Amino acid sequence: MQRKVALAAIAALCIGLLALPARGGGAASVRAVWMEYDARYNTFWQQLKKEFEAANPGVTVDNVVVPWNEGHDRLVTWIAGNQAPDIAIVGTRWIIEFNKMDVVQPADTLLPKAFIDKFIQPALEARINGRLYGVPVALSARSLYYRTDLVKTPPQTWQDLLAAAREAAKSPGVYGIGVSGKKFAELTEYVYYLYGNGGDFFVTNPDGSYGRCRVNDAAGVEALQFMVDLANKDKVTEPNVGENDRGTLQDLFLAGKLAMIETGPWFGGMIQERAKTMPFAVAPMPHNQGKPQHTLLVTDSIIVFKSAKNKDAVVKFLEYAYRDGPRLEFDKDFGMLPTEKSVARDAYFQTDFYRPFIQQLPTAKPWPLTADWSKVEDVMWDAVTAALLNTKSAKAALDDACKEIDTARGIK
Amino acid sequence: MHARRSTRRGESSERRGAPETGAPLSHPARAGPHVSPGRGVIARAASRLTAEERLAVLFLCPALLLMAAFIFYPVGTTIVTAFGATDKLGRVRGFVGWGNFRALGADPAFWQIFRRTFLWTALGVTVKTSAGLAMALLLNLPFRGRKVARMLTVIPWAIPYPISAIVWQWTYNSQFGLLNQFLKSTGLWPHPPAWLAEPRTAFAANMAVDIWIGLPFFALVFLAGLQAISPEYYEAAAIDGAGVGARFVSVTLPFLRPVIVMGSLLSVIWTFNDFSVPYIVTKGGPMNTTDILVTHMYKTAFQFLDFGPASAIAVITFVTLLVFSLLYARLYFREVA
Numbered sequence: 001m002q003r004k005v006a007l008a009a010i011a012a013l014c015i016g017l018l019a020l021p022a023r024g025g026g027a028a029s030v031r032a033v034w035m036e037y038d039a040r041y042n043t044f045w046q047q048l049k050k051e052f053e054a055a056n057p058g059v060t061v062d063n064v065v066v067p068w069n070e071g072h073d074r075l076v077t078w079i080a081g082n083q084a085p086d087i088a089i090v091g092t093r094w095i096i097e098f099n100k101m102d103v104v105q106p107a108d109t110l111l112p113k114a115f116i117d118k119f120i121q122p123a124l125e126a127r128i129n130g131r132l133y134g135v136p137v138a139l140s141a142r143s144l145y146y147r148t149d150l151v152k153t154p155p156q157t158w159q160d161l162l163a164a165a166r167e168a169a170k171s172p173g174v175y176g177i178g179v180s181g182k183k184f185a186e187l188t189e190y191v192y193y194l195y196g197n198g199g200d201f202f203v204t205n206p207d208g209s210y211g212r213c214r215v216n217d218a219a220g221v222e223a224l225q226f227m228v229d230l231a232n233k234d235k236v237t238e239p240n241v242g243e244n245d246r247g248t249l250q251d252l253f254l255a256g257k258l259a260m261i262e263t264g265p266w267f268g269g270m271i272q273e274r275a276k277t278m279p280f281a282v283a284p285m286p287h288n289q290g291k292p293q294h295t296l297l298v299t300d301s302i303i304v305f306k307s308a309k310n311k312d313a314v315v316k317f318l319e320y321a322y323r324d325g326p327r328l329e330f331d332k333d334f335g336m337l338p339t340e341k342s343v344a345r346d347a348y349f350q351t352d353f354y355r356p357f358i359q360q361l362p363t364a365k366p367w368p369l370t371a372d373w374s375k376v377e378d379v380m381w382d383a384v385t386a387a388l389l390n391t392k393s394a395k396a397a398l399d400d401a402c403k404e405i406d407t408a409r410g411i412k
Numbered sequence: 413m414h415a416r417r418s419t420r421r422g423e424s425s426e427r428r429g430a431p432e433t434g435a436p437l438s439h440p441a442r443a444g445p446h447v448s449p450g451r452g453v454i455a456r457a458a459s460r461l462t463a464e465e466r467l468a469v470l471f472l473c474p475a476l477l478l479m480a481a482f483i484f485y486p487v488g489t490t491i492v493t494a495f496g497a498t499d500k501l502g503r504v505r506g507f508v509g510w511g512n513f514r515a516l517g518a519d520p521a522f523w524q525i526f527r528r529t530f531l532w533t534a535l536g537v538t539v540k541t542s543a544g545l546a547m548a549l550l551l552n553l554p555f556r557g558r559k560v561a562r563m564l565t566v567i568p569w570a571i572p573y574p575i576s577a578i579v580w581q582w583t584y585n586s587q588f589g590l591l592n593q594f595l596k597s598t599g600l601w602p603h604p605p606a607w608l609a610e611p612r613t614a615f616a617a618n619m620a621v622d623i624w625i626g627l628p629f630f631a632l633v634f635l636a637g638l639q640a641i642s643p644e645y646y647e648a649a650a651i652d653g654a655g656v657g658a659r660f661v662s663v664t665l666p667f668l669r670p671v672i673v674m675g676s677l678l679s680v681i682w683t684f685n686d687f688s689v690p691y692i693v694t695k696g697g698p699m700n701t702t703d704i705l706v707t708h709m710y711k712t713a714f715q716f717l718d719f720g721p722a723s724a725i726a727v728i729t730f731v732t733l734l735v736f737s738l739l740y741a742r743l744y745f746r747e748v749a
Contacts, residue, residue, distance in 0.1 A: 073714040080502045080719075097717070101500045181609070183697050240586050240606030242698045252587060371500075375716045382699045389610065389698065408716075 028313040029060045033078075033088035035071040035300070037138070037266065037334040044333055052320045059313045068185045072374065079103055079305075086308035087318075091186070092125045092299045093367040095133050100371045105304040108132040110315055115322070122361050123339040125299040128369065134301025135318065136339040137330075140264040141360045142192055142296045144283045145271075150174060150259040154283035158196070158226055161260070161286045165236035168259030176236030177260040178249035179227055181388040183381045186298070186367075188246045190384045192262050193223035195294040196287035201368050201376065210370050212411055213402035215380070216395065222288070224394040228387050241388050254278075264298070265357050266335030282356045297364035299339075337361075375408045487730070493723035502719035512724035521700065522708070522725075528615075529684060529704040536622050536683040541676050543623070544630020545668075551631060552638045562635070569628035577692035580621045584608050584693070611701035614694050618702050622689045626682065630675055637671035638664065670744070677740045681733055705729050 034045050042065045049061040064085065066074050072094055078084050084103060098104050108116060108131060116124075119136055126134035144161075146154060150168040155161040165176025180188055194200070199219030202210035214220065231237045238244060238252055246263060253261045254275045261267070262285060271278055285295035308314050320326075327343050330336065337357055338344035349358065370376065383401035386392040392400070406412075458466060494512055496504035516522045551562050568576060583591050586606035595601040607617040645663045654662060665672075687706045690696055696703035696711065703711070705725060713722030 073710075076714050076717060097500065103501075181698065183695055238587070240609040242609030243586060243606045248585070248587075255588070257587065378711075378715065381697075385698045391699070 027058050027060050028310040029062055030087065030308075030310065030313050030317050031062045031064070031085040032317075033064045033066055033071075033075065033085040035068045035089045035091075036065050037068075038270075040333055041065055044330065048321060048326055052317060055320065056316060059310075059316060061317060071185075082307075084305045084307050086310070086314055087302055087304050089137055089300055089302055090134065091367075092134055092136075092301045093369060093373050095126050095301065095303060096128060096369045097371045097373065098303065099128060099133055103305055103307065104133050105306045105308065105311070106131045106133055107135050107304060110304060110311060111135070111318065115319065118322070118340045118342065120339060120341055120344060122297060122364065123299055125297075125366050125369075126301045126303075134303045135322070136299050137302045138300040138334065138336040139339045140266070140298050140335075140337055141357045141364045142262055142264055142285055142298075143356050143360065144260060144262055144285055145253065145267060145280055146260045146283065147258075148279040148281050154281065155260075155286045156284075157286055157289040158193075159289050162230070162234060162236065165230065165260060166234065169236045171259075173257060175238040175252070175258050177230060178244070178252060178258045178262070179231050179237040179241045179388070180244045180246055180249050181231075181242040181385045182245040182248075183378070183385075184245040184247070186246075187377050187380050187384070189227060189262060190224060190380065191296050191367075192285055193226055193288075194220055195296060195365050196285060196291065197223045197226075198288075198291045198294075199223055200365075201380075202370070210368055213376075213405040213409075215383075216398035216402045219291075220398055221395050224384060224387050224398060226288075227384070228390075228394055231388055232390060242385060264335070265337055265354070268353050269333075269335040282353055284356045284360050293360075293363060295360045295364045297361065297366045299366070370409070372405075372409050376405050379404045379408070490723045490726050490730075493719055494727040496720055496723075498719040498723075500717045502713070502717075508720065512720045513728075516721060516724055516728070525700070525703050525705060525708045526728075528701075532615075532619065532622075532686075532704050533680055533684045535619055536626065536686075537676055537679045539619075539623050540626045540630050540679055540683075541672065544627055544675075545634050545672070547627065547631040548634030548638055549664075551635050565628050565631050567628070568624050569626075569632075571625075573625060573688035574692055576625050577621060577688050580617075580624075581608070581693050584617050608694055609698065611698055614698060614702050618690050618693050621693055622683060622686055625689070626679060630679070633671055633675045634668065637668045641667045673740070673744050677737065677744070680736060680740075684733060685729070 032045070034041065036042075042063070045063045045065065049063055053060055071090070075084070075088060075090065075094075075098075079098070079101060090098065095104060107126075116132060116135075120139075123136035123139045124132060125136070126132060144155070146164070147168070150171055151164045153160075153164075155164045161177065167176075168174055169176040194215065197219045199215065199217065199222075201213065201215055203212050203214050205211045231241045238249075238258065244252070249258065249261055250263060250267060250270065252258045253267075254271065256275070256278065268282070271280055284293060287293040302318065304311070304314055304318075322340070324340070324342050327338070327340055328346055328348065331338055331343065332348060337354070338346070338349055343349075344358075348354075367373065368376075379401050383392075383397040387394045387397040391397075461469065493502065493504055495507055495509060497506045497508050497511075499505050547565065551558065551565065555561075583589050584607040586592050586604070586609070589607075591607070592604045595604045605613045607613045641664065645667070646659055649659045649663050684704075685706050686704070687710065690702045690704055691707045691710065694702045696707045700708075706729065709722050709725040709729065712718050712725060
């Protein structure tokens with residue numbers, strides 16, 4: 001009898017364990033994945049969550065903060081395992097890939113027109129075939145930061161840049177300009193030189209779609225050759241460019257070892273926090289003489305996943321998060337440019353620091369929106385590193401890259 | 413080994429029969445006539461079991477369920493996916509036969525990574541085994557502070573792999589890292605390389621981290637093996653006039669052999685599959701020259717969303733390690749027998 005009771009108890013326990021619900025029921029919840037901009041990031045979203053939950057009883061927010069470098073792969077893993085969050089911040093360039101998986105809910109089907117009309121035009125990058133798939137959360141353009149004690153006149157062209165780097169590198173323990181050859185979440189530096197030389201990644205077809213890879217044309221090769229020369233011929237960069245990515249280059253600048261670095265608006269806050277006394281200024285991204293000036297424009301967007309169970313709660317949360325107050329606080333905390341017209345008018349952005357960034361927006365170019373971008377970027381990184389390490393010439397590296405990219409994208 | 417097994421079986425059957433105890437261990441349902449043919453195979457199988465055995469099966473159930481969910485099902489799905497054409501979510505949309513494997517075979521980058529994985533494993537296991545043995549011999553000697561030394565040995569193994577890898581990534585940094593600072597300031601190497609910037613040094617740097625992390629395991633396992641050897645054997649060998657070298661070759665090594673064989677098999681599997689070190693220290697770079705099969709598989713699946721080829725890489729890794737393990741186990745059990 002005792003044995004039977006024991007068996008029954010064990011069986012009941014097993015069944016009970018198996019029958020446990022995957023998630024607790026009850027209040028509407030929003031599971032949000034935020035890609036980490038810096039150490040204060042978690043605090044920002046936790047504070048917003050606290051305020052939102054106090055203002056909206058019955059709705060909870062579950063914040064998950066993920067480093068940018070791992071964000072894409074983590075999201076893919078969650079999506080593949082049917083565990084996609086309800087909303088997530090993504091690089092806008094990823095949206096087309098996620099959209100191809102049919103997991104993204106068009107934002108304009110959820111949010112009212114008045115909400116979408118708040119944004120400035122360059123920020124609405126996530127518009128695909130007339131539909132808006134992501135709400136802009138961060139906008140940045142890349143600019144040149146320079147040490148005003150080492151560089152007297154801000155360089156406007158590559159030729160000015162080289163001269164300034166040579167001059168600055170004469171100071172002991174200082175390298176002229178940072179160049180990174182280590183893979184990062186985005187193809188830093190090469191894209192600045194490519195766009196600043198009138199180049200592009202793909203031929204644009206008459207219907208607006210992307211055709212063959214074109215980085216191996218004259219503009220693309222000249223851009224890479226300029227970077228290679230900075231590192232290997234003129235030797236005005238930090239040594240061992242292969243070991244640095246954007247993060248470690250920023251550390252080098254903060255440590256006083258770089259005279260110039262090309263990066264985004266968030267870096268101003270980092271300088272003020274970690275190198276308060278460093279004299280610096282910001283200038284528009286230099287371009288090749290005789291070529292039009294273009295810098296890189298990057299947006300990050302919040303996407304809503306189709307699988308989100310409580311879309312009303314999601315909309316409620318987005319409307320709360322997109323009030324001018326939190327948005328201005330977000331831009332201030334993480335050094336982003338404003339994405340909303342009303343926030344852009346704030347006195348905070350009318351300064352010498354922000355002027356070069358905002359001034360470049362009308363001509364700035366975004367990343368190409370293609371579903372195979374992860375592969376393209378990886379191949380491009382290998383090409384840039386190979387040329388910087390002198391494993392291949394700039395031309396050969398980009399020829400090989402184009403061949404591989406076209407094959408990967410199914411272009412014969 | 414075989415003898416021990418048969419003893420267990422003997423004990424078991426003895427208990428099962430246990431007529432002398434008179435305890436009615438057999439379930440009434442064991443008798444044929446009580447089982448209706450319609451109850452199926454499971455019922456028939458269950459009817460042949462004693463109550464004790466059924467209890468054992470019941471206890472095994474949760475573990476079996478977990479294994480089915482987390483081992484057999486993923487392995488099976490991966491094998492199916494390896495022969496499939498997949499969408500960006502890894503869902504199989506058709507079958508391509510050996511297509512994914514053929515595509516990998518035609519890719520020179522894959523073969524480079526395949527060869528590099530073998531080099532990585534061979535180097536790592538050889539160094540970890542030999543240095544681990546040397547370390548164990550040292551830690552087995554009586555000296556002041558031996559306990560502290562043994563405790564310190566465990567530290568690299570006790571630290572989570574990703575944390576070690578991140579710490580080493582910074583240690584190697586040529587501008588801010590401790591290693592080059594140390595080499596330069598002591599004059600040991602006035603112009604050390606930027607370890608993670610060049611393919612060869614990056615591979616060596618990754619290898620060193622893998623060895624640093626894995627070495628304590630060998631040292632501890634070998635130390636335990638050494639302590640299990642009775643001092644009488646050494647005394648007898650010494651009486652016979654055997655020197656230190658002869659005692660090591662004729663006493664230590666033969667007694668330690670099963671531990672070395674099993675430890676190195678485990679190390680082959682762990683080193684072959686070591687994801688954390690190459691992925692965190694260099695992310696497989698520069699130019700994928702420190703990628704091994706597992707990092708390549710991860711990138712193929714989760715970065716490029718090519719789940720078919722990624723599953724094919726997983727199957728190749730699985731089969732390679734399975735064949736190796738079977739050969740090794742055969743060798744091991746033949747020796748033990």
